[in-house]
Amino acid sequence: MKKKTIYAFIILVFLFFTVACTSNSIKDNKIADLPKSTSSDMSNRFTEAVNLFSMGKYEDSARILISLYVEREKNPLLAEDISIYLFSCLINLTCQSEDRANDVARIFSDLLKTKPSLQDIFDYIYANYTREYNYSSKKNIMLFLRLVDYFVLKDYITYISRYQSLSNDDFKIFDKQQKDFLNYLYAISFLKIENVSKAQSIASAWIEANSAEPLNYFYNLLCFIYIDFSKNLVEYSKYESKMQDPKDDEIIKYSLINPLKKDDIIKAREKIFFIIFHDDPIFQKSSVYTLGSLNSFIFAGSFLDGIYLYDYNRNLIHIIQSSNSNLYSNLIRDFYTFDSHMLICTYEGINSIDLSNIDMKKYNELSFAAKIEYVKSNLSLTRLNIFPYGKKYSCVFEDDKYIVATTHYNGIYIYNKKKKDLTNVLPSLTVEKAIIVNDILYVASYQKGFYILDLNNQKFEMNLMPEVDVKYVFQNEDFIYVITYKDGVYRAKISDNSARNGAFSLLIPRDIVSYAKSAVIIKNNLYIGSLKNGLYIYNLDSGVLKNLNT
Incomplete structure (x- = not known):
């Protein structure tokens, strides 16, 4: 094996942990006596140690490498690689079992007359390496392993301190994978x-700095840290398009060193798109993403647990899921009530539930679940879908003429009830919200502005505020309100065609309201939810703004 190949192989093996967490090479948890080595067979024994290392038999590999380390001066061409492999072998063995690693450490200590602790042995090997190979082209891998040994020994404070003390020259010698x-x-x-x-x-700073780089698993995991561990509402769509699900083999590779359990990482493949937390004990099993109401019921759309149907007259909660109904997905994004039915926007498709013929006095969970329908031309229970499956739906809207479903990365699907045809507009756009008023479609898009579309001729009239992140649009009485993420709140009147013509005026400037996500008007107060600044309350009569923030 050429030295360059060995060098590439060791970093690849360590970074990706190509074996499972246990080794069956030593059944009684003891290490046999070290075999003696001569200069003539050092190359063969080193090759044997590398092969054992690649199979995850770290104890067997360590026995050979320790014997070679003692006599490394006999073969200067192998000496550096012996140090690197031994160091890496001890790290991997520590990940598997610190007790077994300590057994190997005692053998090393007896032969080299060092202190028996693992950290002392790491210190000893690293000190000798830096003295003997200070100008080596491989010093990046030993410095890399040096930092990792603090982490695997759970000395997190020292790892943080050593990482922070790395100089610019130190960072330059690392490759991209090592830095990540x-x-x-x-x-x-x-x-x-x-x-x-x-x-x-x-995590946030690293994600921003690497957003244009090719995808890798560390990017996904850091996104997951940023979203999941923050336990706050977060802006997820800027990360969602850059993420990819880890492969099954990657889950095994990284489970050795990743703080999440393997089951948690598996769940992260679904949860990584977005996590929204809710502290109400009623919903401990899930995160509530959206709410809707129909008759005397409140529909709470959850993340991965379907719909919580709350009867506030009886104070009862029922659950509707894909396992007991035709619900497309248990990941619920939006509700919209029209006439006697409600549209349900799931991540994978659009459903409808009609309560007009249900006896409210005799209902139970299954009777409601049975009413979940696929949206189709006549709203009867058939399997003829209107909207394509799996388009990452974000919201839904309906009036007398149209049903509109918005998506992330797939634009907007518009169904004409009279013509019974479906069109897809702005096909690559990520759309947060869309509404129809007098055959005019108003579209809030992620970082692409606010669109106005005439549905009579399927013609886009204009795009207001290009490049602005528009989060929400809604109608209240004679006004259309537009909520942007960081650029303020706008509105325009409907009756005088101001909204139709794009003549929106600034209602609340950007320096007063920021990180806005959604809004509602109750008793002439405009309530604006912010992802970072709590709740804004703006009185439309007096112009007084209050901010409720923990």
């Missing part, structure tokens, strides 16, 4: 010492 991995461990170390806000800050 070390930064990932940096964020995890803060999680381990329960400094969640710092971990979130590190």
Whole structure:
């Protein structure tokens, strides 16, 4: 095996942990006596140790590598690689079982007359390496392993300190994978010492700096840290398009060092798109994303647990899921009530529920679940879908003429009830919300502005505020309100065609309201939900603004 190949192989093996967490090479948890080595067979024995290492038999590999380390001066061409492999072998063995690693450490200590602790042995090997190979082209991998040894020994404070003390020259010698991995461990170390806000800050900064780079698993995991561990509402769509689900083999590879359990990582493949938390004990099993109401019932759309149907007259909660109904998905994004039925926007498709012929006095969970329908031309129970499956739906709207379903990355689907045809407009756009008023479609898009479309001729009239992140649009009485993320709140009158012509005026400037997500008007107060600044309350009569923020 050529030295260059060996060098590439060791970092690949360590980074991706190609074996499972246990080794069957030593059944009684003891290490046999070290075999003696001569200069003539050092190359063969080193090759044997590398092969054992690649199979995850770290104890067997360590026995050979320790014997070679003692006599490394006999073969200077192998000496550096022996140090690197032994160091890496001890790290991997520590990940598997610290007790077994300590057994190997005692063998090393007896032969080299060092202190028996793992950290002392790591210190000893690293000190000798830096003295003997200070100008080596492989010093990046030993420095990399040096940092990782603090993490695997759970010395998170030291890892943080050593990582922060790295110079610019130190960073230059690392390759992209090493930098990504070390930064990932940096964020995890803060999680381990329960400094969640710092971990979130590190992850957020790294994500922003690497958003244009090719995807990798560390990017996904850091996004997951930023979203999940923050335990707050977060802006997820800017990350969603860049994420990819980890492969099954990646879950095994990273489960050795990742702080999440393997089951948690598997769940993260679904949850990684967005996490929204809710502290109400009624919904401990799930995160409530959206609410709707029909008759005397409140529909709470959850993340991955379907619909909580709450009867506030009887104070009872029932659950509607894909397992007991035709519900497309248990990930609920939006509700819209029209006439006697409600449209249900799931992540995978659009459903409808009609309560007009249900005896409210005799209902039960299954009777409601049975009424969940696929949206179709006549709203009767058939399997002829109107909207295509799996388009990452975000919201839904209906009036006398149209049903509109918006998506992330797939634009808007518009169904004409009279013509019974479906069109797809702005096909690559991420749309947050859309409404129809007098055959005019008003569209709030992610970072692409506010669109106005005449549905009579399927013609886009204009795009207001290009590049602005528009989060929400809604109608209240004679006005259309537009909520942007960081650029203020706008409105325009309907009756004088101001809204139709795009003549929106600024109602609340950007320096007063920011990180806005959605809004509603109740008794002439405009309530605006912010992802970072709590709740804004703006009185439409007096112009007085209040901010409720923890």
